[in-house]
Amino acid sequence: MNIEVRFFSRGGHTKKVAEAIAEAAGVAPEAITVPFSKPVDLLFLGGGIYAGKPASEVLEYAKALSGGNVKRVAFFSTSMSPTNGFAAQVEENIANDIEVIEPAFHCPGQFLFFNRKRPKEEDLSKAKDFAAKTIHKLHPPT
Numbered sequence: 584m585n586i587e588v589r590f591f592s593r594g595g596h597t598k599k600v601a602e603a604i605a606e607a608a609g610v611a612p613e614a615i616t617v618p619f620s621k622p623v624d625l626l627f628l629g630g631g632i633y634a635g636k637p638a639s640e641v642l643e644y645a646k647a648l649s650g651g652n653v654k655r656v657a658f659f660s661t662s663m664s665p666t667n668g669f670a671a672q673v674e675e676n677i678a679n680d681i682e683v684i685e686p687a688f689h690c691p692g693q694f695l696f697f698n699r700k701r702p703k704e705e706d707l708s709k710a711k712d713f714a715a716k717t718i719h720k721l722h723p724p725t
């Protein structure tokens with residue numbers, strides 16, 4: 584199974600989560616500017632929330648994904664608010680032939696005086712668990 588991790592991170596918080604997910608998946612995390620070298624069975628796609636929305640770069644990226652190249656996607660995000668709508672807003676931009684794996688993963692990300700020092704180690708452990716469970720769902724050990 585080819586797993587890829589792509590993220591968009593202005594302040595580095597989502598990047599930390601991407602690194603944890605990639606570690607659990609045994610792959611390298613990459614920014615969304617890095618293309619795939621082969622078809623993808625599972626893409627972990629993440630970003631932050633800025634003024635209530637995912638970055639336009641992420642929405643454009645999601646729109647350009649093709650079901651011929653990416654079978655499934657699982658979302659992760661960081662934001663100040665726990666109900667950030669990242670997954671729902673990005674999913675609207677995803678082609679119908681790409682399967683969206685639920686649940687998505689949300690992690691608190693520091694913003695001004697909110698969520699100070701998040702993500703912290705405990706958050707990154709949860710991110711690793713999320714990655715392991717998502718992969719396990721698709722590929723249970725025999």
Ligand SMILES: Cc1cc2nc3c(=O)[nH]c(=O)nc-3n(C[C@H](O)[C@H](O)[C@H](O)COP(=O)(O)O)c2cc1C
Nearest residue numbers: 592593594595596597631632634635662663664692
């Ligand atoms: C300009 C700006 C606007 C933001 N707007 C929101 C927002 O509307 N809702 C929210 O929950 N978090 C908001 N945040 C917090 C970010 O989503 C949070 O810091 C996140 O971890 C950023 O991810 P990044 O460091 O990977 O870019 C905002 C942050 C910035 C810098």
